[in-house]
Amino acid sequence: MADDPKFKKLVNAADDLSLGISIVVAVLIGVGIGLGLQKLTGFAWTLWIGVFIGIAAAILNVYKAYAKQKKSLDELANDPRYTYRKPTKEEDDDEEY
Numbered sequence: 001m002a003d004d005p006k007f008k009k010l011v012n013a014a015d016d017l018s019l020g021i022s023i024v025v026a027v028l029i030g031v032g033i034g035l036g037l038q039k040l041t042g043f044a045w046t047l048w049i050g051v052f053i054g055i056a057a058a059i060l061n062v063y064k065a066y067a068k069q070k071k072s073l074d075e076l077a078n079d080p081r082y083t084y085r086k087p088t089k090e091e092d093d094d095e096e097y
Helices: 008-041 046-077 089-094
Strands: none
Touching: 008 046
16 A cells, blocks of 8 residues: 555546546547538538447447456456365365364
8 A cells, every 4th residue: 555656536536537538529529520520511411420420439439448457357256365176075075163
């Protein structure tokens, strides 16, 4: 516990919050791109291209966060401190209640 950085809880909270913010920002940037395309081309349907780009970027952000969490959980799964080993019959018999 002494080796943990001073602001570790704050950094972890900001990292968790950043996923929600990045989803909103990705969609807003996509809408901005769509509006820019709409003004540039004059076609109303180009707005939807930007919206779909923003949604795709948001989905990509969620996938990246999922992959990061999965990697950290896989590291814990391989840690011998967290593995469950069913006691053998001999170990079970040796214990006194």
